[in-house]
Amino acid sequence: MNDEQGTPDDSACMDAAPMAGQDLVAQSPRPAIAEVAPMRALSADASNQGGIAAPAARGWQASDKSLIYAFGKIGYDFGTQARMDSFFQLMGPDHSPFNTEQLLDFLAKREAETRMLIWTLNVDLTPVYALEPGEPFSRDTYALLIGALEGQVRGEGDAGYIARVAIPGYLTGKKVRLYSGQVVPVVSVPARAIYYCDVNQIIEGAVKAVAANQAAQQVDKLRIGLRECLNRIYCSVCNLGMWSSDRATNFVAINAAQIVTALTQDLLAGSSGGIRQLAQIAVEKSSFCRVDSDCWDVKLAFFDPENHRRPMRIVCYTIDVSNVMPVTIGEPKSWEANIF
Structure with missing residues (x-):
């Protein structure tokens, strides 16, 4: 590790998957981020309801120290049992939200349900960030996340296969608890810099x-x-x-x-x-x-x-x-x- 970087070895960051409720950035020397209650359903106007709100609505001001540029694969989570059950009911019998292709077909017909999911960035199947599309172009960001998910489920020999996705953004100072109990920091993501590999x-x-x-x-x-x-x-x-x-x-x-x-x-x-x-x-x-x-x-x-x-x-x-x-x-x- 370079002396000027002054941080622990990167490989140690991902040596083991976090236990339930474990904070992924707990060892960071940065100020601790206050934990919030489990996120409720996202809505088109998140500033007036629980869950992940738009950075502007929450008075969030980005700073140089909050910048994030990470890559991995896009995932999704339900947060609570009730929200997961709602997807089972809406998708109907013989369909499961855990089947990515079936979920993508469902979201294509009901775009509003895209906001009801907790979108995550995963590294080796481990969620490391919850992704919050930034306003006022959140719809574009959601479309890019769905596009990444579509590319990931393709075969590795397919021309449209997406191996990794780069996510730029800002730490918002919030956290969200996933369905597994794992707590991850929330990152506000602008649409302009998301990149498919x-x-x-x-x-x-x-x-x-x-x-x-x-x-x-x-x-x-x-x-x-x-x-x-x-x-x-x-x-x-x-x-x-x-x-x-x-x-x-x-x-x-x-x-x-x-x-x-x-x-x-x-x-x-x-x-x-x-x-x-x-x-x-x-x-x-x-x-x-x-x-x-x-x-x-x-x-x-x-x-x-x-x-x-x-x-x-x-x-x-x-x-x-x-x-x-x-x-x-x-x-x-x-x-x-x-x-x-």
Whole structure:
């Protein structure tokens, strides 16, 4: 871990699933967030009823320290037995809200019921945040969450399959208790920065960009190498996206569409070698940064598994995480080195 980050090892954050009622951010040095009663049914006008209210309606003012940029898979929860029973009744016999495809068909017919669910961001099947669509574009955000859920239930070979979803937002200072009893913090989510990682389309687009200059066998190796590279990134990056360094790393990891085309040239080790594989990811504070920004350098090291004497390829991205939506600064830099 970089000294300037000053936080515990990220891998420790997700070593074990939380017990019922356990606060996922209890070990954070940030001020404790007051717990509220179990959330009641969401409504179109949440500011006048119980449950998750719009940030503006609750007087919430975002601050730099409250920024979140995390990725995982979208899930949903009912919160209470009564609300779960209401979905069983509304969906009718032979239908279950636990069947994701049946639930999506139901929500397509009754859009208002979308607000009755507690939408969550899950990491390895563990809910880490409850998602609160921000006003005044909450309808757009709900549509994106439903779209993510639709992509997740597709087969991994389907062109529309969504492997991960990036969620930007702000900690609202509220918490919600899920049906299991687990308590998770609530994040206000703007629609503009939600990102789908549709890996199949990303990989095929990158392969087509270089296929004309490569042999068919090399193209097949590249396709496999890109998929393994993305899987390695997703498995290596495991954090809650609270700290600046974590948000920068998550942005590089999930925004594969921005980096994968550039990576194709770095993954190709040359005619005498194979396809490079990801060896390590490192993040450090940028030595130079523009005014009012929070810049971090995220470095990815690639090695040739078929020729260990070949130098590693280092690719560096500079990320500004001062806004809810991180952005890249300048062009990625790459070089070869024997030591990372």
